Amino acid sequence: MDLNSDLGEGFGAWTMGDDEAMLDIVTSANIACGFHAGDASVMRRVCERAAERGVAIGAHVGYRDLAGFGRRALDIAPEDLADEVLYQIGALDAFARAAHSCVRYVKAHGALYNTAAVDPEQAAALVEGVRRYHTDLALLCPPDSEMLRAAQAAGVPAYAEAFADRAYTPEGRLVSRKLPGAVLHDADEVAARALTMATTGEVVDAEGGKLTLRADSLCVHGDTPGAVELARRIRELLTESGVVLRSFV
Amino acid sequence: MDLNSDLGEGFGAWTMGDDEAMLDIVTSANIACGFHAGDASVMRRVCERAAERGVAIGAHVGYRDLAGFGRRALDIAPEDLADEVLYQIGALDAFARAAHSCVRYVKAHGALYNTAAVDPEQAAALVEGVRRYHTDLALLCPPDSEMLRAAQAAGVPAYAEAFADRAYTPEGRLVSRKLPGAVLHDADEVAARALTMATTGEVVDAEGGKLTLRADSLCVHGDTPGAVELARRIRELLTESGVVLRSFV
Amino acid sequence: MDLNSDLGEGFGAWTMGDDEAMLDIVTSANIACGFHAGDASVMRRVCERAAERGVAIGAHVGYRDLAGFGRRALDIAPEDLADEVLYQIGALDAFARAAHSCVRYVKAHGALYNTAAVDPEQAAALVEGVRRYHTDLALLCPPDSEMLRAAQAAGVPAYAEAFADRAYTPEGRLVSRKLPGAVLHDADEVAARALTMATTGEVVDAEGGKLTLRADSLCVHGDTPGAVELARRIRELLTESGVVLRSFV
């Protein structure tokens, strides 16, 4: 099983999260590329640290919206989106290669992730940007999404991720954050769910039923001290239980 | 002899210069990478057109200053500058490679060009960014500059450029634009100087003496209709006179 | 009748339209405030020129999206939108007051204009930003829009504008630009429509019927040489026909 996390989200004088701590926990790092967060110096540092630890480097591509942290839907033309995805991958890969690694996968950030999960046109544009970089660059997707289908249609290697700290509907969709119970806060429960997901591919859904959820990677968060601690606990429980942690690519 | 020009300097809804016309004239294109000008869509288009015509693609790297078009000196830390240079090269190379070409050289833009010509520290940072991308990526420099020396010291292939429409001091420096006669406007004279530079490596300096000016490339401008016409005239005169035009890399 | 136009849309080294020419034609200037276009120096210059000619100064507020020229829908939170509208008005008013004038009205630009025309929430946020600057600052709106209704509900003086070069449906909506005949190109026809709108408040709709269209202002464009010429023709025809041109505020 793979653990992925969003890293390199500082910008200039501003910091976010604890990149160093998380790089000791995850096996794949989604590194911001300067459009929604990150700058050249942050990208270099996180690529170097990831490469040293053997953590797989992923390009965390987002809308060009620093002020909104890429969390606001932007009605960008598909051809422009494909270009901006390609730009971000190329920029990050320069640092990955300088650190004797390379960008091994792409993950969409924030509003782009949410939009490309359900909108076939934005999904296709995202995939086109990835495919143009090179044809075997992987895309990390929500399961059963337009993004996943667009990747498969274009021959781009697609992988699915799940969230141990989020409730799922019986159909396998994330419960909206606006509803109660959407985010799980009990650390023991979250770690136990992560273990079940990793070993059985199943999880209890929001209505108490059994949901099959094929995930190649589990996404963990690192933007608060508590989040880092939870991520560490998930890693420890998985490792103690004999789950081998390694990047999905 | 090579002819180079600054291209891809539009941004979003704003255009600058006539990229299409210039790509039929030059043999090397210095393409803006989004920091002082250019955006992902402009970069893609210019890379595609350059690749189609066999024009060499160069990364025209600049300070992160869209509002100032990279023309204002910025006291950036050398390690940050090296990172930003690397970022820009990587971003452009993604488009160059998608167009089945690649970034073959780097040229600094505006205030970065001027500063790195005389400041050893910024020159070394620029060169470090280039060298980290890969060790045989070339740098196009002012002749007899700190930039050229820094490149040579680091083992980065360095090439020198000259300007047919600018007056030179007897020491081989450009006459300051603030002085009368710094920029030559007579098209016949400029074209004739280009030919002399290309065939003899010599040019008459601002005091009437003979100056030896070893240049691997001549820089021509394309940001006004008159500039495009002058560039075309230079190309025609060189070609008619038997000078073979091809990229310096 | 008032003629309004979008001005001050340059940015840094990039220019757009012919501000000088248009300021001799219009009675109200919608001046970009730096979010989708414009910078401090452009704003100062256009405010000075407008004030000299007695042209009313309006704040042309837009989404924070220079790369997209404010033409892309952005799902910004309403409270953030109200803050960004207020920011832009304040910034422009500093230049208007330094030129011994003041911002007399606000008009939304691009995607914000289109969204706030139909979305009650964004309309209310736009109006809230205007109202907070001061309570008698006017808002220039599409006729029969959510924006107009939100302004009226908040007690903000609201005015309606029409386009002489656009076809209208029998319901008084603009025919979508995606449909044939949406934009009228015949200069004589456009000028004649402008005159009819100004004198009778009526216009022939896209199906040949008679449409009542109460407009306080006619919007004219200035971003191409042909557009400037057309705007001048409209002004001349109105003036020759005895229509008094003056700002609506």
Added chain:
Amino acid sequence: MDLNSDLGEGFGAWTMGDDEAMLDIVTSANIACGFHAGDASVMRRVCERAAERGVAIGAHVGYRDLAGFGRRALDIAPEDLADEVLYQIGALDAFARAAHSCVRYVKAHGALYNTAAVDPEQAAALVEGVRRYHTDLALLCPPDSEMLRAAQAAGVPAYAEAFADRAYTPEGRLVSRKLPGAVLHDADEVAARALTMATTGEVVDAEGGKLTLRADSLCVHGDTPGAVELARRIRELLTESGVVLRSFV
């Protein structure tokens, strides 16, 4: 005596310092205006909180350089600098007025502060931007600086600030941060210096001599938990010692 501090330095999803805590300590708030830090929503919030507490609102104007937090010297043309200063003041004042207060003074940030302290041309441009907003808007300056002289020459009310935690040369200049002992870390010593500055206008310089330092305001920092604690201690010692704290304007 006045205590001033740099506030509102977050941007989008990024935070910096503890604005709430500092607003209970200071009597004047230097609020970032969006060029080096701050955005419309941060500006609104800090203006509202400052107005509620009767803290004077100052426009903390900086270079247009979010990536560098305004800490890098930028060779901007003086007329552009004056325009950018005016833009920032106007934008902040919109929020100050909406909170039933107003911008009462201006302070330069970072590299602009340092440059305008010694460069007469940038000092004059800064002052020109302030003066154009209105003629009795104050400028908070380093003592004995070009900035102070430029303000006095232009008839702009000028006030001087001192730093309790910085060593001064016998000539009254700050000891360079590159030298040992430039920044004082002992809280008791710093608070005691603040009290001496406030009550006697004198301070011990770096060579042990007595330095007369006329300051209208003391600058305190709030960007770390320790800094907030130190600022609180200074406030308490001054208050306990009978020094009345109120804004200098």
